[in-house]
Amino acid sequence: MIKVLVNGLNSNSAGGLNVLSNFLLSSLKNKDERVEYFVLVSSDILSKNSLFEGVHFIKVSKIFSYSYFNLFSYFLLFLFIEKKYKIDVVLNFGDLIPVCRSRMVYYFDWAYAVYPESDIWKDMSVKNLIVRKLKVFNIRLLIKYCSLVIAQTEVVKKKIKSTLFYDRVKVVNNTVSFDFGEATKDLVYDFKTGFKFLYITRYYPHKNIESLMEVAKIIKKNGDDFKIVLTIDETHHKKSKKLIEDIHIEGLGSVIINVGEVKRGDIPALFSSVDALLMPTLLESYSASYLESMYFGKPIFTSNYDFSKEVCADVAIYFDPLNPQDIYSKIKEVVLNGGGISERVKKGQALVHDIPSSDDCFKNIQESLIEVYYK
Numbered sequence: 001m002i003k004v005l006v007n008g009l010n011s012n013s014a015g016g017l018n019v020l021s022n023f024l025l026s027s028l029k030n031k032d033e034r035v036e037y038f039v040l041v042s043s044d045i046l047s048k049n050s051l052f053e054g055v056h057f058i059k060v061s062k063i064f065s066y067s068y069f070n071l072f073s074y075f076l077l078f079l080f081i082e083k084k085y086k087i088d089v090v091l092n093f094g095d096l097i098p099v100c101r102s103r104m105v106y107y108f109d110w111a112y113a114v115y116p117e118s119d120i121w122k123d124m125s126v127k128n129l130i131v132r133k134l135k136v137f138n139i140r141l142l143i144k145y146c147s148l149v150i151a152q153t154e155v156v157k158k159k160i161k162s163t164l165f166y167d168r169v170k171v172v173n174n175t176v177s178f179d180f181g182e183a184t185k186d187l188v189y190d191f192k193t194g195f196k197f198l199y200i201t202r203y204y205p206h207k208n209i210e211s212l213m214e215v216a217k218i219i220k221k222n223g224d225d226f227k228i229v230l231t232i233d234e235t236h237h238k239k240s241k242k243l244i245e246d247i248h249i250e251g252l253g254s255v256i257i258n259v260g261e262v263k264r265g266d267i268p269a270l271f272s273s274v275d276a277l278l279m280p281t282l283l284e285s286y287s288a289s290y291l292e293s294m295y296f297g298k299p300i301f302t303s304n305y306d307f308s309k310e311v312c313a314d315v316a317i318y319f320d321p322l323n324p325q326d327i328y329s330k331i332k333e334v335v336l337n338g339g340g341i342s343e344r345v346k347k348g349q350a351l352v353h354d355i356p357s358s359d360d361c362f363k364n365i366q367e368s369l370i371e372v373y374y375k
Contacts, residue, residue, distance in 0.1 A: 002373050005058075005087040005102070006039045007094045008046070009073065010065050013202065016109065018288065020093055021046065022177055024055055026362030035366060038085050058085070067131060074098040074138070089147075089373050091365070096135060097142040103372050105365070106146045111285040111307070112206075113139045114159035119322060120206045120282045128205070140164060147372040150365065152286040155310040172364045175356050176291040183265040189273035191257060194225035195335050197278035197301070198270065200262065200292075203232045203240035206283040208303075210243065214324035215331075216255040224332065226255065229274055233261040271296040278331065279303065280321035286311070291355060294348030299341045301331055315348040 011020040020039075024046065027037055038056045041047055042065040047057040058081060064073045078098040081087065090100050095110040112120070113136050124132070143149065143166050151157040152174040160169050201207050212228050219226045234241035247256045262270055277293035279302040290311045293300050302308045304318035317339060319330040333339060356364075 001033070002035045002370065003086055003088045004035055004037050004369055005078075005081060005085065005090045006037055007078075007090065007092045007098065008039050008041045009060070010042070010094050012043045012045060012065065015286070015288065016093065017045065018177070019107070019109070019174070022175065022358040023093075023362055023365065024052055026359045027366075028052070028054055030359055030362060030366075032366065034370065038081075038087065040081065070096060089369050091369060092146075096138050097146065099142070100145075103147040103375075104145070105368055105372055106143065106149045107365070108149050108151050108156065108160060109285050110135070110139070111156070111283045112136065114156060114163045115283055116163065118206075118283050124205070147375070148368055150368065153307070153310045155306045156285055170368060172361055172368075173356055174286045174288075175358050175361050176288045176295070176352075177358055178292075178295055180267050181265040183269060184263060187266055187269050189229075189259065189270055191227050191229065191273060194227045195276070196227045196229055196274040197276050197331065198229045198231075198274040198298075199278050199280075200231050200267070200270065200289050201279075201281075202261070203236035203243070205237075205239070206281065208280045208282045208321050211280045211321060211324055211327065212256065212278070213243075213246065213250065213252065215327050216247075216252045217250070218324060218328045219255050220252065226331070226335070228256045228278065229270075230256060230258040231260065231262045231270075232258060236261070267292065268296070271298060274298065276301060276331075278327075279308075280319070280327060281308070282321060284308065290316075291352050294345075294352040297345050297349060299334070299344055300348070301327075301334070313347075313351070315344050315351060317344070 008020045011017050038058055040058045042060055042062045046052050047059055063069050064077060074096050078100050082100055082102055087102050090102050090104040092104055092106045097106060112132055143164055149160060149166060149169045150172050151160055151169050154171055157169045157171050160166055203209060216228055232240050234244055244258060247253060276299045277289060279289060281303055284307045290300060300312055300316040302316050302318060303321040317330055317334055320326040334341060
């Protein structure tokens with residue numbers, strides 16, 4: 001039997017948690033006697049969830065997931081666990097690459113490493129710059145020891161080859177689960193009148209949420225009946241509290257409505273209460289929000305970058321995310337004149353209908369693990 005160690009050490013929220021959850025659920029549904037999975041985690045989010053009963057979790061203290069402890073975690077902890085559990089292959093869902101004796105499949109999901117030219121690098125504190133540069137150094141140093149790297153899109157595959165100079169890359173198109181689970185009883189989002197744009201995301205600097213403050217000022221000045229709905233919480237990031245406060249200080253509460261963090265089960269209710277997705281993001285390896293918007297039949301307004309075009313093709317309306325006036329002009333033009341919204345929505349629903357299932361993705365990754373083991 002092939003013993004696989006799955007690195008979920010830092011998969012505690014947002015996209016990383018969804019990817020790991022989908023993988024584990026599919027592993028339970030599609031058991032293969034040739035493979036046994038051991039999942040390294042630092043929280044109880046999954047290990048105490050009855051859905052994952054039967055998964056072998058290796059629970060360690062949360063301190064091992066902290067950035068200042070990564071030197072120990074990724075250079076010593078994995079070696080210890082490998083030896084203790086006699087691991088054959090490591091499936092790494094982490095941003096960093098651990099030091100391992102086993103063969104490794106690296107599921108790449110940290111776009112910073114392949115977008116050195118991104119504007120996000122220019123507006124970064126010294127501390128954050130140092131931390132991210134060290135992560136890039138780790139990836140550049142250790143990626144050559146990986147047996148295989150899995151990219152989620154062709155764009156990222158090309159970026160890995162050209163930026164990290166690594167050729168053993170396979171594309172496994174990501175998926176989105178449309179099983180949203182239990183909703184909050186009697187929940188209703190009532191945003192009154194106006195055309196409502198949703199940016200569904202936690203606060204991260206690369207999400208470029210601050211640009212919407214400037215867009216909101218233009219909307220307010222011109223008297224447009226537009227609303228921008230955010231889903232951030234002051235606990236997400238040290239800058240998120242300031243952003244929430246600034247919305248009120250700048251008198252933008254009539255344009256920007258922050259509903260706070262949204263439970264997965266409440267996503268359908270939220271999408272049904274808005275008219276479009278608005279994402280001025282600066283960096284993504286993959287975003288489920290695009291596919292969720294297509295699924296719910298909402299038009300997409302997003303950044304004119306390669307990562308968004310790879311997923312959205314001609315479904316989305318694109319703008320310069322660093323130019324608030326361009327964002328405003330694009331949304332106003334389309335809202336007033338139509339801009340082929342209904343046709344774009346139809347294309348989006350057709351596109352999302354053809355994405356691979358979670359089981360398809362799992363089987364593709366598992367086949368890669370088996371192939372790597374026997375090579």
